[in-house]
Amino acid sequence: MRKALILLTIILTSSLVQAQFIKEKAINAQIGYGLSAPNNSVDEVVDSGYFAQGELVLKVASWIQIRPYLGFILTNSGGEDLDGNPTDEKAVVKAALLGGKLRLRAPIPYVAPYIEVGIGASIGKFETFTYYDDINKGGIIYHIPFSLGLELGRDNNVDLGLSYYFQPSVEQFAGAFAVGITFPLKN
Template sequence: MNKLSSLLIALLFLTFCCNAASAQTQKGEFINTSIGIGMVAADDQADITGSGFYAQGEYVYNILSWFGLRPYAGAIFASGASDEPGMDHYKVKSNAFLLGGKARITAPIPYVAPFLESGIGMSIGEFKTYTPYTHLEKKGLQLHIPVTLGLAIGRNHDYELKFVYYFHPAAEQTSGAAAIGYSFPLDRS
């Protein structure tokens, strides 16, 4: 390796390190909006799923570059029926507004930061799980447990690709979404 290529590698490494410092997940307050393709599935052995619409907004308070708290409000409207011939009366449905709080742990990696979220919340709406194994219909207020796996993307991690799940124990179903999100800071200093 000659001196020119060694200098070029050192210069590229230094440039990458300087850019990486500003690309970490940032502390502060943000608003995050997400939209995606909603889904719902029964928690039993039946292969009955449905699809629909999902949207959510979050107030984000990042305490550290790798940890934050996220109260949220959203909605999911998803339903589906069995694909098996003669079994189309088996259905699953989740039409609900979602409220709750989550905590996020992020790997503060430049440009693509994986994250995991979980917390507790409540759903207000209608849930139907009618399968060969389960016959439930719930209306009103239900507990749910949110879990999200995703990637924060971009120089400031403003964009997100994520899989969002809401486990509804009382309705014996899981709803969620494949979603994209965008965060913008509230403190623009």
């Protein structure tokens, strides 16, 4: 599974960069407030931290983009649930993120809503401790990225969104509230 994901990412990034159906290229840099939570939590635990990501934006049409990405997310357990009560449950992630996403967007000036979905790999350390799960795993796992957001500005070069990375093999998801800026590349 690991080798297949790495091979798929290499093929996508190397062949699509020179593909003739790519209209424009850009770089998107995002930074934000990172979150992680277990899938099966009784106490509604959300651990917080940091998130950063870079994407190569390959514009196919005004409404569709292919986005290979590389980033990281670091979260730590605060030992409290959402109500501020102490809890032993946690979902901690310290990982690099690598993969590809497909963005569908409404090509509207100044405020363009979008949705993204894709496949990728998380490389790092994952801890999920709930009443149902006790997982402490390191290495490479797959994840499914999903994002919702808005592209803002005259050229839609400011990105404001919610990004989630569902990690089924460690029974948790990581995510972020992130702000990004897109820089066009010359052809």
